[in-house]
Amino acid sequence: MPSYRPGKGAAQAEAEHGIVNAIKLASNETPWPPVEAVVEAVRDAASGVNRYADHRATKLRSELAGWLGVDAEMVTAGPGSAGLLQQLCLTFVDAGDEVAFPWRSFEVYPVYTQLMEGQAVRVPLAGWSVDLDALAAAVGPRTKLVFIATPNNPTGTAVTTDQLGRFLDKIPKDVIVAVDEAYREFNDPSHGNPVADLVPDHPNVVVLRTFSKAHGLAGLRVGYGVAQAPLISDIDKTMAPFAVNALAQAGAVAAIGADEEIRTRVAMLTSERVRLVGDLRADGHELPDPHGNFVWLPLGDRTNSVYLGLERRGVVTRPFSGEGIRVTVGSADENDRFRATLAEVLEEPAGS
Numbered sequence: 001m002p003s004y005r006p007g008k009g010a011a012q013a014e015a016e017h018g019i020v021n022a023i024k025l026a027s028n029e030t031p032w033p034p035v036e037a038v039v040e041a042v043r044d045a046a047s048g049v050n051r052y053a054d055h056r057a058t059k060l061r062s063e064l065a066g067w068l069g070v071d072a073e074m075v076t077a078g079p080g081s082a083g084l085l086q087q088l089c090l091t092f093v094d095a096g097d098e099v100a101f102p103w104r105s106f107e108v109y110p111v112y113t114q115l116m117e118g119q120a121v122r123v124p125l126a127g128w129s130v131d132l133d134a135l136a137a138a139v140g141p142r143t144k145l146v147f148i149a150t151p152n153n154p155t156g157t158a159v160t161t162d163q164l165g166r167f168l169d170k171i172p173k174d175v176i177v178a179v180d181e182a183y184r185e186f187n188d189p190s191h192g193n194p195v196a197d198l199v200p201d202h203p204n205v206v207v208l209r210t211f212s213k214a215h216g217l218a219g220l221r222v223g224y225g226v227a228q229a230p231l232i233s234d235i236d237k238t239m240a241p242f243a244v245n246a247l248a249q250a251g252a253v254a255a256i257g258a259d260e261e262i263r264t265r266v267a268m269l270t271s272e273r274v275r276l277v278g279d280l281r282a283d284g285h286e287l288p289d290p291h292g293n294f295v296w297l298p299l300g301d302r303t304n305s306v307y308l309g310l311e312r313r314g315v316v317t318r319p320f321s322g323e324g325i326r327v328t329v330g331s332a333d334e335n336d337r338f339r340a341t342l343a344e345v346l347e348e349p350a351g352s
């Protein structure tokens with residue numbers, strides 16, 4: 001079994017390299033603490049943690065349904081959307097079944113597939129983009145599940161709901177297609193809304209989203225899924241008891257209430273992303289247009305040395321050996337520091 005490798009924390013990098021003031025741009029978190037309403041809700045909920053939480057997270061589901069404009073039976077919540085990805089594998093994949101997904105993509109897809117003794121079918125990206133034609137061609141009689149991250153992690157490219165609709169027309173209705181929108185809030189609205197554009201006509205589609213990225217609740221562990229009611233009820237059967245803890249339920253409900261404030265933060269990060277991409281391109285870097293809160297720097301053979309050079313100088317990014325580094329868009333200061341440090345690292349003679 002491969003293990004899931006989390007991004008390295010700033011404190012760990014400081015300890016390993018004997019440095020101070022490291023910054024973490026490795027896990028696509030938001031750079032700021034959660035909004036005050038969330039902190040207050042979590043603090044209030046803390047006094048009730050002698051009791052189990054509501055197993056079905058009823059209040060959160062109903063708030064989500066109202067927010068998204070769907071029936072409450074069309075929504076589930078999980079311990080992060082990664083928890084729901086695991087439930088999808090538990091629900092639909094038996095030993096020998098195939099799970100198809102573009103590659104490179106989110107690292108838990110092959111891990112959860114293998115956990116079920118499923119067969120991962122990795123469909124290479126075209127350039128840095130998801131190749132939906134090749135993915136459709138890879139779906140066969142043993143395929144139970146397809147994962148599509150849009151924007152894709154780590155390359156940041158996105159597909160539109162029109163493209164996904166044409167893809168779905170080629171896929172048998174008994175193959176479950178999970179559209180993983182962990183970075184939806186940073187994506188260009190012109191790419192469409194899978195909940196409105198795909199779920200009503202496709203009983204086999206589930207859209208996964210999370211409070212971890214745009215909403216700043218990564219440490220609480222809460223995500224959600226939207227699909228037609230029968231699919232949601234199947235997924236719910238594999239839910240661990242009390243999967244979404246009491247603090248996470250309260251925090252997520254408060255985050256929905258603070259939507260406007262959170263959107264302002266998202267807008268700040270997307271404008272920082274535009275600035276960072278412009279600066280990196282001005283420095284001579286070629287990179288795909290990013291649609292999440294991170295950029296992909298295809299560094300090829302230089303990946304490991306650049307990653308290490310950055311980390312020794314206190315800038316922690318996420319390396320994919322031989323391919324490139326993924327760098328979270330942080331605060332303006334963090335982004336400036338990353339860009340300056342990258343330039344410094346690239347000026348070093350190779351091998352030093």
Ligand SMILES: *Cc1c(COP(=O)(O)O)cnc(C)c1O
Pocket residue numbers: 028079080081082083106149152153180182209210211212213218221222223
């Ligand atoms: C971060 C991420 C997730 C999961 O995040 P959770 O914290 O488990 O909600 C899911 N998919 C992709 C592509 C991600 O990058």
